Amino acid sequence: MDHVGILAEAFYLPPDKKRVEDVFRDESVPFGTLSKNIDFQRDIGIEDIHVTSDLPSVLALEAAKRALDQSGVSAEEIDLVVDFTSIPEDYVGPTWSAAGLVQQELGLVNAFSTAVNTGGCASYHLALKSVMALMLCDDDVETALLFAGDRTPDLNKTYYPITVASDGGSALVLRKNADRARILEVETISIGRLHDVWYVPGLQNREPNEEVSEKLLHMYAKMDKFNEGVIPINFRMFGKVMDRLLKKLDLTHDDVDYYIYPTFSTWDQAYFMKKFGLTPDKVYTSALKHRGHVQESDMVINYAEAVEQGLIKPGDTVMVVSNGAGFAWSAALIRH
Incomplete structure (x- = not known):
């Protein structure tokens, strides 16, 4: 029976950092305890994050290039490009296509580009599930590139009371019947x-x-x-x-x-x-x-x-x- 495996996974984190104490100061994050005596500022466990002024597509492109290089797959072999970014990207709204930009910039001339990105931080899973189903039912889709690129606004790094967000990009190359990292x-x-x-x-x-x-x-x-x-x-x-x-x-x-x-x-x-x-x-x-x-x-x-x-x-x-x-x-x- 056919299956889908992950040939490579890669990421890009911009080199510039910002201390979380400076994030809290700039964003006026409240002090005080949450439930069970947890203090958001004291107990978050994050000291610094990656930040950049680059557009999200820059982060996504760098991660996608690294994933392709690691996989050994050529641009011509990619049949499908899927964006699973879960926050606003270079432009607001679904009219513009980050997947189309990646397709163009990487020369993925044989690919179809689209997005699966309505699951928030679970968009990774929704993209995996959707792409795997498509690959297993369509003989024309053998290899897929999945990517995300996230840059939060300068004064919106804190998702109180959950976490502090870092900028970065990631990418995966999936292939039908690959031996490595089989998605069960x-x-x-x-x-x-x-x-x-x-x-x-x-x-x-x-x-x-x-x-x-x-x-x-x-x-x-x-x-x-x-x-x-x-x-x-x-x-x-x-x-x-x-x-x-x-x-x-x-x-x-x-x-x-x-x-x-x-x-x-x-x-x-x-x-x-x-x-x-x-x-x-x-x-x-x-x-x-x-x-x-x-x-x-x-x-x-x-x-x-x-x-x-x-x-x-x-x-x-x-x-x-x-x-x-x-x-x-x-x-x-x-x-x-």
Whole structure:
């Protein structure tokens, strides 16, 4: 039976850094404790993040070039290009195509370009699931390039009370029947009533007489809805999506060798491990301190770094799990 594997995963993080204490000062982030005596500023666990003035497409292009180089695939071999970036890119709205730009700049003359990017930080999984389904049902799609490029506005790095966002890009090259990093299955669950917990207002949602400013492109949270709708079910939904995935494959958590999880905060990572009985050597957490959260690219970057560091070895079964604004919980199981 045909399957899909990951030939290469790559990323690009701009060299300039900004200390998180300066982010908090510039953005007037509130002091004070959240639930369970957690103080956002004190306990976030992020010291600095990557920042840039480059457009998101620059970050995406660099990551895509690196993924192609690592995969050994030529530009002419790419049949499909998919953008899974989850925040506004070079232009606002879906009229402009970042995938089309990448196709042009990299000379992917035989590819079709599109986007799967409505799952927030779970867009990685939604793109994997969609592309894998397309590759397995269409004989003309053998090789695909997936990418993301994220640059948050200068004064919108803090996603209070969750994390601090870093700029960066990531990319994957998928190939039908590749031996490396076989994607066993992808599972997603969405809850529509939480569709607007996080949102970017844009021009169309200006208040009467409100001046046009960059703040219309900032990410905002409806805190009441977040606290009442997301927090009570968040880790239960993580468990549900992972259990559903494992059941499909007739596996259990005992069969999972390693976990890739977003770099949100120290308390979030600690609770994930406690909730599912995992030890720190089973979950990639070391990137949090000097990178923070890179949106949907967390999953690609954390996976790539874990491979580079020998934490993921050939033959390992890896659970890649995330949630995302919109609102979705997703998990993928990969046999590296």
